Amino acid sequence: MPELPEVETVVTDLRPELTGRRVRDAQLGLAKMLKHPDPVTFAARIVGQRVAGMRRHGKLMAIDLEQGDGLYVHLGMTGRLTVCAPEEPVLKHTHLVLALDDGRELRYHDPRQFGRLLFGTEVELRRAGVFPRLGPDPLGGDFTFGRFAGLLGRRHRPIKAALLDQSLIAGLGNIYADESCFAARIRPTRRIQRVSVAERRALYGAIQTVLQKSIRNRGSSVDDYRDGFGAPGNHQGYLLVYGRAGAPCVQCSGPLKKVRLAGRGTVYCPRCQR
DNA sequence: ACCTACCTGGCC
DNA sequence: GGCCAGGTAGGT
Numbered sequence: 001m002p003e004l005p006e007v008e009t010v011v012t013d014l015r016p017e018l019t020g021r022r023v024r025d026a027q028l029g030l031a032k033m034l035k036h037p038d039p040v041t042f043a044a045r046i047v048g049q050r051v052a053g054m055r056r057h058g059k060l061m062a063i064d065l066e067q068g069d070g071l072y073v074h075l076g077m078t079g080r081l082t083v084c085a086p087e088e089p090v091l092k093h094t095h096l097v098l099a100l101d102d103g104r105e106l107r108y109h110d111p112r113q114f115g116r117l118l119f120g121t122e123v124e125l126r127r128a129g130v131f132p133r134l135g136p137d138p139l140g141g142d143f144t145f146g147r148f149a150g151l152l153g154r155r156h157r158p159i160k161a162a163l164l165d166q167s168l169i170a171g172l173g174n175i176y177a178d179e180s181c182f183a184a185r186i187r188p189t190r191r192i193q194r195v196s197v198a199e200r201r202a203l204y205g206a207i208q209t210v211l212q213k214s215i216r217n218r219g220s221s222v223d224d225y226r227d228g229f230g231a232p233g234n235h236q237g238y239l240l241v242y243g244r245a246g247a248p249c250v251q252c253s254g255p256l257k258k259v260r261l262a263g264r265g266t267v268y269c270p271r272c273q274r
Numbered sequence: 275a276c277c278t279a280c281c282t283g284g285c286c
Numbered sequence: 287g288g289c290c291a292g293g294t295a296g297g298t
Contacts, residue, residue, distance in 0.1 A: 166293090
């Protein structure tokens with residue numbers, strides 16, 4: 001998917017477009033994308049409401065509505081959330097269209113259908129068991145070094161597996177987990193218990209700078225990702241390890257190595273990362 | 275702490 | 287036809 005920088009780009013794109021708009025109509029094409037509530041209740045509750053704002057935690061977006069509930073959107077691997085004019089052709093795999101009171105539409109498009117839509121208050125969604133358990137957002141104010149070092153603990157699993165675990169830290173995916181490990185010079189396969197405090201400090205800083213740089217470039221469009229207006233990001237050409245297996249390391253010129261870790265393709269420099 | 279399933283599409 | 291892909295939940 002879209003990881004934290006891509007989701008952040010979508011949110012900053014859409015927030016000014018959606019805030020203050022009223023939802024005139026809701027058309028849910030593929031009911032299974034909506035995990036809660038049922039489609040009829042969803043339409044009855046969202047139509048007529050005004051958008052109060054938009055935010056994100058990790059990769060989960062929230063479109064907050066005036067009555068205190070909201071539409072939560074997770075883009076999965078191939079989701080797109082865009083605003084456009086109604087005359088724009090509706091792409092195949094468009095699963096939700098919200099008509100807005102300025103005449104435009106908010107559309108959710110997702111070929112692989114790995115994304116999810118949730119509607120309600122956070123309390124309601126937690127009670128229904130459909131709200132994801134998310135650790136701190138690495139760009140949030142509560143992401144202190146103490147908290148990061150603590151949540152890693154001294155487990156046995158590889159450091160990259162922990163970085164991908166959204167219940168520990170919310171927002172890193174396969175691209176930025178690899179990029180963060182490279183920036184911190186830590187091999188992604190290293191067991192957490194073997195990562196020193198100094199290295200955790202390096203990784204803590206690396207995660208934040210890696211994400212911030214990508215946000216400045218409006219995220220990476222490796223394949224399907226598009227911003228809130230349907231345009232690709234610009235960061236894909238600046239990735240140092242992801243997608244560069246076999247290519248020379250930018251530090252030492254040695255070939256980057258690819259392995260499978262936690263079920264995911266993982267690229268690192270065997271010389272620079274120990 | 276893994277492993278598989280869930281989907282479609284693109285590439286070899 | 288088989289393999290791979292930015293993610294996550296659910297089961298072992």
